[in-house]
Amino acid sequence: MQAFVLLKLSPDTVDELTVAADGKSLETEALRFKLGDSDEHALEQALLLKEKYGGTVTAVALEALEVDDVLFTALAKGADRAVKLSGEFTGSQSHAAAGAMGSFLQSGDAALPADALILLRSQAIDDLDGEIGPFLADLLGVPYVGGVTGVAVAGEGLLVTKEFAGGLRGEFTLPLPAVLGIQSAEKPPRYVPIAKVRAAMKSGRMETAEIPLPATPASFTVERMYKPQAAGRAEMLEGAPEIVADRLVAVLAKNNLI
Numbered sequence: 001m002q003a004f005v006l007l008k009l010s011p012d013t014v015d016e017l018t019v020a021a022d023g024k025s026l027e028t029e030a031l032r033f034k035l036g037d038s039d040e041h042a043l044e045q046a047l048l049l050k051e052k053y054g055g056t057v058t059a060v061a062l063e064a065l066e067v068d069d070v071l072f073t074a075l076a077k078g079a080d081r082a083v084k085l086s087g088e089f090t091g092s093q094s095h096a097a098a099g100a101m102g103s104f105l106q107s108g109d110a111a112l113p114a115d116a117l118i119l120l121r122s123q124a125i126d127d128l129d130g131e132i133g134p135f136l137a138d139l140l141g142v143p144y145v146g147g148v149t150g151v152a153v154a155g156e157g158l159l160v161t162k163e164f165a166g167g168l169r170g171e172f173t174l175p176l177p178a179v180l181g182i183q184s185a186e187k188p189p190r191y192v193p194i195a196k197v198r199a200a201m202k203s204g205r206m207e208t209a210e211i212p213l214p215a216t217p218a219s220f221t222v223e224r225m226y227k228p229q230a231a232g233r234a235e236m237l238e239g240a241p242e243i244v245a246d247r248l249v250a251v252l253a254k255n256n257l258i
Helices: 037-053 067-077 094-105 132-140 194-203 241-254
Strands: 002-007 009-011 033-035 056-062 081-086 116-121 144-154 157-163 169-175 178-182 207-210
Touching (some): 002 037, 002 067, 037 067, 037 116, 037 144, 056 067, 116 132, 132 144, 132 178, 144 169
Parallel strands (some): 116 178
Antiparallel strands (some): 009 033, 144 157, 157 169
């Protein structure tokens, strides 16, 4: 099985997010980017599958600030290949990003490998809908399942566990190739010492592939971004539990909520 893990850097929300002068984007000059939790779990799940069933793991990411560190870390954790897709991807939306990933996976005119498994995040802090997975699966003409918490090989395909709301889970059988949006791996993402990351950097094993940005129409247009504004309309209820309860009932009744 050839596992491809598509990684994405997202803004670190520990830093203060500031709207840029154009009013339509974030100010990125002083912004730190990092790999999201779902991305970490997608890589871990791919490594677990490799250890259990064999095969290879290829980490892939669009060119961006600090992406080299992410790909070298993937190599240090056990990925067989790390590929940076080089191109003008600044401001590209999900359709275009999926098209770039699809172009790499199909290697131009070559067909997607029959035993390919593409793993990526279920969502990111700046992509809560997890759009790229379904877009990519549609582009490649393969099945997609998101919210995945477990993957096992079953015959010539996969047995996939998906998490639903309310603590429910479902199991699906899928043929290969397929795209999976990983919610969480079967084990926590492994820690890798900085010494191993530096060794991976010295190895020079990271590859670069020039991928032109697909001419896909924008799925939406950002007209204006706003920071949340404090309106001062919150009412804090203080006092003994009985007093707070009575006041809360009165507020709900006043607003026709009970």
